[in-house]
Amino acid sequence: MGTQIRNIAERMSSLSARIYNFPADSIDWNEEVEIGRDWFTAPELLSVNGTPLAAKLSEEQLKTLSFWEAVNFYSLNINGELPLVHGLTDRLFKSADPSITNYLHHFIDEENKHMQYFGRFCQKFAGKVYADKKVVFPQEEWAPGEEEFLFFAKVMVFEETADHYNILQGNDERLHPISRRINLLHHQDEARHLAFGRQMVLDLWQQHSKDWGEATLSKVRKTLTNYIESTWKEYYNPEMYKDAGLALQFGSSYDIFQSVYSDPAAMAHRKSVNKKLRSFLHKNDILQETSHDDATTNP
C-alpha cells in the first residue's frame, strides 16, 4: 500500500477520534411518530417518484410509503453493514501498516453505531428489520487481489448510493426529526469512509488488475456491474409496498416492484444518483464506458 492511503487513514483516524461519541444517544427517541402524517423519506426520493403509480396515491398514502421506505433504507444499510463489519474485522490485523489497522478500528466502531440507530428506529417504530435477500455462492478460486478488490469496491458502491440519500435528507426540514437526524449522522461518518474507500479501491486496482488476464478482468467487471444493479433492487423491496397497504389496491407487491423498478422515471433517477460513482469507475478504467450498462436495465 502506498503513502497516500496511509495519509488518508491517519487523517480519517484523527477526525474519527475527535468526534468519538454515541450517536444514537443524540436522537430524541421520544418524538412522536405517526405513520401517514410525516415524511420519513423525502418525496423526491421515494421509489415511486415520477411514476404513474405515484400520481394515483394520496398525500397520506405517499407519507405512509415514505415511512416504510425509510424502514427499508435503514434495513438495507444494516444488511450491508453487517457483512462489512465482518469483512473489516477479518482484515484488522492483515495490513502491515499500523495506520490502516488503526483506521479499521474506527471504521468498525462507526458501522456498529450506525446499526444501533438504524436498528432502533426499525424495531421501535416498525417492529422489524427487513431481511437481507442476498445470498452469496462461495467462489472457489480467486485471482490474487480479486477478492480484496471486490470487497472494497462493493463497499464503495453500497456506501456511495446510500450517501446520496443521506446528503439530500440530512438537512431536509420536511422530514420527521428522527429521520432527518439519522441521515445527517450517517452522512457525517460516511464522508470519511468514502474518502478512505475510494483510495483503497484505487490502490487495489492499480496493484492487482495489471496481472489479471482478460477472463478475470471481465469477470470482475461483470460482478461489479451486477452488484450495482442488485444494490439498487434493494431500494424497491416489495415488502415495503405491501406494508404501506398498496398491494391490495394495485396488484401484488411483486408486480408493483417490477413496474416501478422498470419505469423510465426510476431508471433516470438511478442513473443520476450513480453519476459520480460511474465517473470514478470510468476515469480509472475500472469499468469501461462500453461495458454493458447499469442500473438502467429492467429487472
Place this chain on the structure above:
Amino acid sequence: MTMPQQTREFHQKLFTWLAAQNPKVNVEDLRPDTNLIKEKIISSMQVMDLILFIENLRGDEPIDPASLKPQAFESVDAICSSFLNGEGS
C-alpha cells in the same frame, strides 16, 4: 408416482423464469434436479430476483431469512422443498 398439480405448476413457472434470466438456457433443458449453481444457470446476483419471484409464488409471503442458504437454490426441487410448502417432487 404422479406429481401433484401444484408442484408441476411451480416447476413450470420456475423453469420459465430461469430461462428468461439466462439466454443460453431453454425451458426444455431444465429438470427439477438440474444443478442451477454448478451449471451456472443462476448467479448469486440473480438470487435476489429469484427470492422476490419465489415470494410472489408464495402469495407475497416473505421467506424466512434463516433459510437463505446457497443449497436452498441448488435446484428447482430444492427451491420447492425449501420455500414452496415442501412441494418438491
